[in-house]
Amino acid sequence: ELKVEQNPLFLSMQEGKNYTIYCNYSTTSDRLYWYRQDPGKSLESLFVLLSNGAVKQEGRLMASLDTKARLSTLHITAAVHDLSATYFCAVGGTSYGKLTFGQGTILTVHP
């Protein structure tokens, strides 16, 4: 059974600082996704990573995938308040479409 673990689960950051969220998964996969969820809202797709060594960047967020280590990272550069949200990683299984989500990381950025 595929298991996905994120850490940290809670992250309180100061504006302007850098930090990384880690996503570990238990079985082989070449599909990894990062989503953002604001309170009371649905999931917004941030990144889709489909191969070993894949790196994608959007604004202050950068995601990478190491399939050999079964690890993805979401790096936050110079955090701003607007990045406050819950971030989920999700891993694709062996069958098309099915995703297994991590527990989520609640990010709070304060002045």
Added chain:
Amino acid sequence: EAGVAQSPRYKIIEKRQSVAFWCNPISGHATLYWYQQILGQGPKLLIQFQNNGVVDDSQLPKDRFSAERLKGVDSTLKIQPAKLEDSAVYLCASSNPQTKLRGYEQYFGPGTRLTVT
């Protein structure tokens, strides 16, 4: 392009009552998913449809949950009878199986927040 639509947005029922949720996926998306998201957790897949056939329902509590997608477009998820532990947000998502290069990316609807009292 219109997104995934869901209704109702909120529902409060008493335990042992029944409830139904509706989802309309993005036009042309053959695959439809229902997820359950309990407060403080990540979404958990309940059922996956490909057109009007079930691909995966291994985590659907079939004694009380049912889902259908009769014409391969809209879908309904039903709970009967509801229990307190069914309180959650029910998310519908859809994807296009032709989008392998985008990893069969799933698009989520706004969800239905169910409270069972």
